[in-house]
Amino acid sequence: MREFLDRRGAGAATPDGSPSRCGLKAVAFVCMGIMWVLVDLYTKSLFADVKVGQLVAGPFAGIFDIRLVHNRGAAWGMLADSTFALGVFSAVMCGAAFVYFLFTVKRASWLETIGLALIVGGGVGNAIDRFIQGYVVDFIEATFIDFPVFNVADIGVTCGIVLFMLGVLMSGAHIEDSAAEKAE
Template sequence: MDGRTRVTAAIGAEEASRQEKRTSRSRNLAILLAVGLVWFGLDMLTKSWINGSYEVGQTVVGPILGLVQFTLVHNTGMAWGMFGDSTTALGVMSLVVCCVLIVYLLALSPRASVAEAVGIALVVAGGLGNALDRFTLGYVVDFIEPVFIDFPVFNVADIGVTCGFVLFLGGLLLRERREAARERALMNGDASQDSQGPDLP
């Protein structure tokens, strides 16, 4: 492969990379909005229903398959009662984390995978849902209580944050492995072509 062909190939690869980034950024924005809005809406709907219809400490739904029951709890802190008097600070922290994740998805890592985008959307939706509770109510509405294990009461937002983090981390690790394998393949290909020597006229 002569020098001119190498330059042409490099320019083509760079343009393809830019196009891929633009496409991925648009796709990830759509995922962020769609998944985030659906999960945020589900969180708000369930909280509004149970908080507006029942009393704190009241068990609304008995054990479901021996796994969970619905018991209304107002949580001013974190899990296991930690930071119980810091609800506003925790709300601000949630907003900061959400902003960082959005910037990462749309600006710093435009080629993020679908799994990363869905994971971030769930984390952001859950973080914003709990932050809204803290700022407007002064507490987070929790109601999903495990009955088979000693575990804090949680809500739909918490499910989104936990599952979203796992999905994001898994997608990130998988993408990095694929990109590393792609780079190794390209390097091996270049080395193979170089070993063959220059093209004869």
């Protein structure tokens, strides 16, 4: 892994000996992903002695409740009882996102880096649930709209996608601006 990052420029140092931006992004990616998995697993562990369906707390400002749900499918009950297949899909997508990051670390923006780390961290958190327990522990229930019960891993995936897409759009706009300046 270290050799791969060195070849990609992710582990290289600048002439003054300080870590390169690519190296910092790689460290941030790994740390953010691991941190998100740990926070997700910790929050889920708080419900070990709670009965499924039990209202634990809430409502909070009329926005959400804390209610334990064991999700054996995807959002809105889609793909019910497809836990293993969804776990495999999640693991494959997380692996693909990680490999994509390794190949794009030099040109990836910080938004793209953090976004991908949150996506991978959230995906790994839910995959761990699927493979170990046979379901995903969900506990945040929106009360003001009809929305699936979700967890910290889902927040990571959703926010990660938004940050990644913003990073892609912003870097695309930067490239277009640079090209327009060169053309003048």
